Amino acid sequence: MDNINTNNMTVSNEEFLATVAEKSHGAALRGDYEHADSHYVVKQHWQAYTEAEHDLWRALYQRQMSLLPGRACDEFLDALHKMNAADGIPEFEKTSRALFAATGWTIVAVPGLIPELTFFEHLANRRFPVTVWLRKPEEFNYIVEPDVFHDFFGHVPMLFNPVFADYMQLYGKGGLKAMQLGGLEQLARLYWYTVEFGLINTPQGLRIYGAGILSSGGEVEYCLTPGTSSRHIHLNIQRCLNTLYKIDTYQETYFVIDSFQELFEGTATDFAPYYEQLKQGQALPANTLLPDEKELLV
Ligand code: PHE
Ligand code: FE
Numbered sequence: 001m002d003n004i005n006t007n008n009m010t011v012s013n014e015e016f017l018a019t020v021a022e023k024s025h026g027a028a029l030r031g032d033y034e035h036a037d038s039h040y041v042v043k044q045h046w047q048a049y050t051e052a053e054h055d056l057w058r059a060l061y062q063r064q065m066s067l068l069p070g071r072a073c074d075e076f077l078d079a080l081h082k083m084n085a086a087d088g089i090p091e092f093e094k095t096s097r098a099l100f101a102a103t104g105w106t107i108v109a110v111p112g113l114i115p116e117l118t119f120f121e122h123l124a125n126r127r128f129p130v131t132v133w134l135r136k137p138e139e140f141n142y143i144v145e146p147d148v149f150h151d152f153f154g155h156v157p158m159l160f161n162p163v164f165a166d167y168m169q170l171y172g173k174g175g176l177k178a179m180q181l182g183g184l185e186q187l188a189r190l191y192w193y194t195v196e197f198g199l200i201n202t203p204q205g206l207r208i209y210g211a212g213i214l215s216s217g218g219e220v221e222y223c224l225t226p227g228t229s230s231r232h233i234h235l236n237i238q239r240c241l242n243t244l245y246k247i248d249t250y251q252e253t254y255f256v257i258d259s260f261q262e263l264f265e266g267t268a269t270d271f272a273p274y275y276e277q278l279k280q281g282q283a284l285p286a287n288t289l290l291p292d293e294k295e296l297l298v
Helices: 013-023 050-069 074-081 092-101 117-122 148-160 162-179 184-195 237-241 259-267 272-280
Strands: 106-110 127-131 199-202 207-208 231-234 252-257
Touching: 050 148, 074 092, 092 106, 092 148, 092 162, 106 148, 117 127, 117 162, 127 148, 148 162, 162 184, 162 259, 162 272, 184 237, 184 252, 184 272, 237 272, 252 259
Parallel strands: 106 127, 199 252, 231 252
Antiparallel strands: 199 207
């Protein structure tokens, strides 16, 4: 992937912090960026987690596990069980070794949100950035910025699946390309509606593979409840690239795939013409249902 020249787009640390401050509604970024290297990688310092933090992790883990059987996809649950992450905040290195053996991905520790360019470079090189800090007890049910529970519990298990792992790498390459084509806004929507909030159709019914749902206390049940005001429609890539999303409520639209192979193949096409076309028009509101779209959760 290294043939994409990104040198002309390096974001200064200050510019990055300004962007993230906007995204977090002016609040300061959490996390210690002072010891990060040029790729925003830090040491996990596993020994420094407190017993209270391990307790909180266990409570989060147990709450999710009371919800996920029968709702999360088998790929997620099978990998999670093998990861032995129930007993406390995991040591990234240990899981990283198992992950590398399975799909060639590794985990890197980061202080929190990182610049888009850096994020894409990690993904394109099969490295998944995981935030080191854990939320506070009062954030048990809801947290604004991703923490170690969301990043590790929500994202890492899916990287044990070879097809999904390849998709994530291609997404990183696609991100570097989108930066040059001015398509970031569009491409970010695809990440949101697949990697974070994706559902998959199985013979047993709809199942969750999106990390934003898998690590959430409320949305696990909500997204699979028929009759809410949200829709569940089959993923169409161009439609998804053109759909706005909500960051502070449950999703109003869930995009459903039939297989990870479908996701991989559907995104293998060149997005450049899509970006060109979509930039001309208006994005669709998050609660759009087009005439030819069918509700899949009944
Ligand atoms: N095929 C996309 C492009 O040409 C890149 C991509 C792949 C994006 C996979 C997302 C997921 O830009
Ligand atoms: Fe995430």
